[in-house]
Amino acid sequence: QAKKTTCLSNQKELGLAILMYTNDTDDTYPMDQWWDNDTPTTPQFRWQESVRPYIKNGTVFTFDDRASGAGGIFHDPATYDQEALYGVHNWLFPDGGDCPWVNSSTTPTVVSTAVDAPAQRIITVEKGLNLGNSSWLQFIADEWGWVDTVGSPLGSYNGFHWDLDQAINRDCDFGPSDSYNPNQWNTYAECGSFPRYRHANVTNVSFVDGHAKGMAHGSIIWWNNIYLPGIMPSAY
DSSP, X not given: OHHHHHHHHHXXXXXXXXXXXXXXXXXXXXXXXXXXXXXXXXXXXXXXHHHHHHHOOSOBOTTTXXXXXXXXXXXXXXXXXXXXXXXXXXXXXXXXXXSTTTOOSOOOOOBGGGOSOTTTSEEEEEBOOOSBTBOOSEEOOSGGGTBSOOTTTTTSOOOOBGGGOGGGTOXXXXXXXXXXXXXXTSOXXXXXXXXXXXXXXXXXXXXXXXOEEEEETTOOOIIIIIOOTTTSOOOO
């Protein structure tokens, strides 16, 4: 119970740090990650670096003194201290256009005022462990990762929960380590991309308005808690 409470407190602090960041940036969310081409040997900035001034917590990489996404409030004491165990909503925190796999001259930006129900929409989750020393920085929020359909009219049906399907490596943990695993980035849309119900079938999350809450297994409803009308593609 103490570990669950600490994890919930971590999520609360992260949610408030994100709120403080948006207050200072005209309501705009940070990028999930971006590349600084002026430092080509260590180009990556993670979203955790954006919020670090508001929490002054967590470990930093020894080679560039930037936030790693581990340690301090980024560590869920109920499990292994892996980088990026807490993930952000992938439609609110886009990858920067200068990331090699995006390669765009612009980066789409999302403002918090565009979120229709801030007290209802989840912004961070505790994820399953990935292979190796780091996990995916975001959690997947797209409909295909969560549910097969929301019915007609939209929202009238809560379809099959793909986010809970352990047969396709959801709500699970892979084997973490302190060193890089050559397969750790071959695990997209698996354990490290979705919530992990590790506290007696409860997972902790934070919401766009800054509050945090423990959610029982199966209680996160994509239509109610994840989907962002006007920001994400139309539901089906």
